[in-house]
Amino acid sequence: MAVMIRNEVFSCFVFYGVLLVIKMYIIAIITGQVRLRKKAFANPEDALRHGGLQYHREDPYVERCRRAHFNDLENILPFLFLGAIYSLIGPSLGVARLHFLVFFLARVLHSVAYLLALRAPTRSLAYIVAQIPCVSMAVQILMAVAAYA
Numbered sequence: 148m149a150v151m152i153r154n155e156v157f158s159c160f161v162f163y164g165v166l167l168v169i170k171m172y173i174i175a176i177i178t179g180q181v182r183l184r185k186k187a188f189a190n191p192e193d194a195l196r197h198g199g200l201q202y203h204r205e206d207p208y209v210e211r212c213r214r215a216h217f218n219d220l221e222n223i224l225p226f227l228f229l230g231a232i233y234s235l236i237g238p239s240l241g242v243a244r245l246h247f248l249v250f251f252l253a254r255v256l257h258s259v260a261y262l263l264a265l266r267a268p269t270r271s272l273a274y275i276v277a278q279i280p281c282v283s284m285a286v287q288i289l290m291a292v293a294a295y296a
Contacts, residue, residue, distance in 0.1 A: 163247040178212040215261035246280035253277035
């Protein structure tokens with residue numbers, strides 16, 4: 148592990164990767180808090196604990212929070228794979244940092260836009276911007292390993 152941490156690019160990736168995982172936890176906590184505030188529980192046993200089966204229901208804002216969380220899962224998990232492999236192919240620290248920072252900032256904006264229902268196309272643009280470094284890393288990884296395929 149000490150050897151990987153000495154890899155500056157990998158360390159930079161770990162920094163942004165951990166921030167993204169923390170962001171995902173925050174979205175999960177927000178979802179739980181909104182469920183409690185709105186009294187909208189997915190499971191009957193939770194509804195019973197908080198007032199009765201009438202609270203075993205869906206709420207539009209709880210569903211919005213859930214969609215934001217699922218969207219994070221769909222986008223951050225591939226980034227974690229791509230970023231880890233990309234870190235190992237020897238990119239320059241500055242270029243790698245730019246990839247990681249752009250993805251991180253775009254995903255934060257995407258979550259804010261989702262949770263606050265910001266006007267379109269804010270969320271879509273944040274999604275597209277976050278995909279640019281992912282596509283770039285994927286292409287560079289493929290180019291680095293194509294000779295071995």
